[in-house]
Amino acid sequence: MDFFAAQDNARRSTTWLIALLVLAVAVLIGLTTLAITLAMGFSAPGQGWRFDPWLLGKIALGVMAVVLIGGLWRSWQLRRGGRAVAESLGGRLLNANVRSPLEERALNLVEEMAIAAGILVPEVYLIEDPALNAFAAGHAPEDAVIGITQGALERLDRDELQGVIAHEFSHILHGDMRLNLRLVGMLHGILLVGLIGRLLFHGGRMSRVRLSRSSSSDAGVKMMLAGGALMVLGYAGTLCANLIKAAVSRQREYLADASAVQFTRNPEGIGHALLRLAGHGHGSQLSAANAVEYSHLFFGPGVHGFSRLTRTHPPLKARIRRVLPNWQGEMAPSRFTQETVVPSPEPLPPIEMPSKTSIADKPFLAGAAVIASIGQLEQKHLDSARQHLEALPQDLVRAAHDPYAARALIYGILMGLDPESRARQRQVLTDAALPEVLAELNRLDDAITTLESHQRLPLLELTLPVLRQLSPEQAQRLDHCLTLLMLQETQPGALQWALLRILRQGMQPGKRQRWNRRLEELAGPAALLLSVLARYSVDELAAREAFTAAAAPLGMTLEYMILDASPEDLDWALQRLVALAPQEQARLLKAMVRCVEQYGVIAPEEMELLRAVSLSLHCPIPLSAGGSLPLQAGAR
Incomplete structure (x- = not known):
């Protein structure tokens, strides 16, 4: 599945998952509201039970308001993305404050992988904890952070740490982080209901003890019943949400492990890191008080006490066997060896140097390779970045x-x-x-x-x-x-x-717009952008040919713009093009590459333009994207 299809799939999966969580919470709210109404509907002894529909509605609205406000409040607290998560876990920023060779090694690995992948370099935080763990958090790649524990720095060698970091980059590139933070907010709203219920229950019990000889003790009973119902809602809702969260998270962890192997071409890196985790005395459990809230973000299980159904991570042995199929059960990486055959990347078709034929007559090979590389990482990209x-x-x-x-x-x-x-x-x-x-x-x-x-x-x-x-x-x-x-x-x-x-x-990452526009609706901004790229050609005739070659496969009528575009014009164009649907983004990016592939070489200026546009479209282009299009050392 390519990057754009994966983004479409991730958006649909996120929508269904949130809908499923909302449905589960709605059912629980309905049942709990009914229970509270039954409890509150009893008046003084001898008067029996009276049904009050207004009471039912008010309670339902009150419970929903608590869930909604609690979730929104927690989401607002996490508005700074991954940085808020890292700081709440006691993290220290490494990017401007490296204190040891181990910290410098971790920072270099993250920078190398980010530049190779074509995403903005994330902030790196060190969590002063002996546990062996790591995480990626954020709303989008632009505000992502990588967190690494002290135990991981000290216990993992370079290849193992690279495997762990590649695992976290998979979560960044595959869109897992945004869903993970949404789950934190929703679970907080549900948990808040349970906490309010606990307060009401204990408050009612104390009230009943103080007023046990008075008829007013009935108020204490009602508080206890209402509090008990809210506690059931909070804990049952949290359980349902955790079950859904765990089922999704486990599959994403398998995918991230597989992606780490794909990115590094070294299954022993991530495999041996998992073995280190299995044999580490402190395990992966963090001591931070709020680690439970972020349990689904971590590389390994971040907390104790989850049942098999609500575990957010697959069993370690299952993860190890997936990346090291020949593993025989040894738990010491230093004694474990395996012959690993790393498949060579398929050679790209050679690109002929331009002849007297028109540029539009050349087969479009490079554009497909660049598009296929978006959101992907290979060893050649890491080597180029290094x-x-x-x-x-x-x-x-x-x-x-x-x-x-x-x-x-x-x-x-x-x-x-x-x-x-x-x-x-x-x-x-x-x-x-x-x-x-x-x-x-x-x-x-x-x-x-x-x-x-x-x-x-x-x-x-x-x-x-x-x-x-x-x-x-x-x-x-x-x-x-x-x-x-x-x-x-x-x-x-x-x-x-x-x-x-x-x-x-x-x-200052811009707010993402909904992906729903078609390229045909934005012909003007597209023509402006392609005209600018085409004008990096050697002469005006070559620029017009490049523009025509790029526009032809789109099946659209685009007008080549002769005048130089100002920065304001380019900002105007991108502000509209960011609303393209994922597959429409792919069409635009193919056309952009078509503009600059004339000589089988991408000049640095052209790569910077491609990267600038791709970052605005949230489509990460690796540094050496396309393979057959080597970066030229100097400007054209």
Whole structure:
């Protein structure tokens, strides 16, 4: 199943799952409301029971209000996505605060995998707990975090830790995180009903003891009955929701294990990590008080006490056998060996260099490979990401992890190459930026100006986790300075817009719109975007040919736009194209690749544009997507 079909399937599954949970809760609310009404309908002794429909309605509305308000309140608390989860578990951010080689190794693995997958680099949190565990949390890849426990850092070698991180990236890429956080909110609303019921029950019992000699003790009995009914609703509802949650979660864990093998081509990495978990003295159970609430997020079972039916994770032995079919039951990875045959990736068809024939006559091979790579990870993508990161100037890599130097690095990357523009931009920064940032910019200036074009995008992405930690005032100043830089640019182009778009998308992820529009409804924005991509060709004739070749398979009438598009025009186009349905996104991205595949080479500027658009569409394109389209070392 490709990425876009998987997204369609995930959306339908989420809708059905939430509908099933709502139905279960509604039935429980109805039964409990009836029980409370029966209890409250009894008046004083001798008067019998009286049915009161208004009482029934008020109780039903009250219980539903508690469930709804409790769920919304918890969801609001989790509005910051994965960061809220990590901080509630006592996590410490690693991206700007690495204290040991083990922490640096974990951070490097996450950065490498994120850049390889084409998603924004997540924030990485260390949970100071001896348990061996990890998790991914967030509403979308743009606000995802990876959490790793101290036990995992200390007990796992590099391959094993890479397998665990690949497992968590599967949850990010397959859309599991959003559903997981929704379940946290819904379960909180149901649990709140049970907690209120417990308070009423104990309050009624105390009232009855105090007023045992008075006829008013009947009020205490009614409170106890009402509280008992609410407790039944809360606990029964939680049980039903946990049963549904567990059934879904177990299957997603199997999928994530299989994806970790696919991503790393190393089944022993994830397999040995599971073996370490099975033999670890502290196990995977975290000591945090609210670990139960997030039990379905963890790599291994995060808490004790779940029955077989409500376990959110499959048995460890079953997971191990799925990734290591030849495993004989040994529980010590250091003594376990297995011959593993890693299948070689299928070679892509060779792409001929352009001849005198029209570009539209070439078979469309690369576009299909790029689309197939979206949401996927392979070893070649990891190798490419590792090579890119190792080739970066280490002084700039360190700068990307420092709050002041990261801002200076962003300014340097987005400043124009034209000397006149650059001089004006330095002047506005002198007036608007912080002195500490200006000092870092002066220190890094030589290294930034000698950067190769294909090194800008990975460096920019490395800064994002640190920049997300800026205070509102600092983030506002940064955005103001970036706006001033663009205003002073002599010829602001699509390339600078793309880098700025990635930066802003990474710092303040936009709200996802419903996927329901067809490309035919958005012909104008599509034509604008394809025209911009086509104009990166060598000359105007080649640009028109590239545009025609891209538009033809769409079966639409698109008009090539001669005038250069401004950043505002491009923002306008993307604000509309983000509403495309998943399969419509696939059509657009194929056309975009068609625009830039003319010579079997994707220039860095074109890749940055593709990545900027794909990030806005929530479609992660791997760094070396397509295989047959190697990244060109320099600009065209």
